[in-house]
Amino acid sequence: MSSIYGLYERLLSEYGTQGWWPFLDTSYHKDDYSYPQNSKQLFEIYLGVVLTQNATFKSVVQSLENLKSLDALSPIKVLNLDEHILKEAIKPSKYYNQKALYLQNVAHFFMAQNGKTPSRADLLSIKGIGEESSDSILLYGYNEPQMIIDAYTKRIFTHFGFVGEGAKYRDLKGLIEAEFSKKLSGKDLVIAYQEFHALLVEHAKRFYSRKPYGCSIHAEFV
């Protein structure tokens, strides 16, 4: 087995389903893909997406808990929060000056959206939301079939030889989506993208933090 889909199946058998996104809401259960179920959970994804940019999972949880203790997990409350307080709350997630602005931007956007599903272009127009953040919001927030490409995905795919060093975001996204959309559709496709992304992160945390890369799974695909 040497296909990209084969890697997905192999990682799934290795680590199992990850059932992923919301950081704070403990009502979220693995293998239940019906989330987010309300506006609060949806906005938490927007917050998490911004905070997680080049930051660790732990630090994002810390920041979200700080915001929660300030009762500032809703867009209007983020906007009403004193800027200094907001920055202090999200400090663990780095770049707090930039991210405070980004959080205000997504809060405005979220309210203007009024429940509608945004387009990818709309999301990209927000200062602070790039390609990965857009796809994360669409895939986990709105269950739209958009594969997320992050630094780990690129690292693993380059190491496996699926793409060259110079591959760009759209190259990786196109490659994966072309193969997956031939095999799956509808909700199954969304779930596969969610799980594949989460599995790549899990795998990368174990084996792709530091060179030399590689593990037994890589050897199976050479």
Add this chain to the structure above:
DNA sequence: AGCCAGGCTACCG
């Protein structure tokens, strides 16, 4: 004690 985290914007050529 360093190294490095699930990026993005602005600005360079």
Add this chain to the structure above:
DNA sequence: CGGTAGCATGGC
């Protein structure tokens, strides 16, 4: 367009 400096904390 493609490439990269700057952002800037804290866990391991």
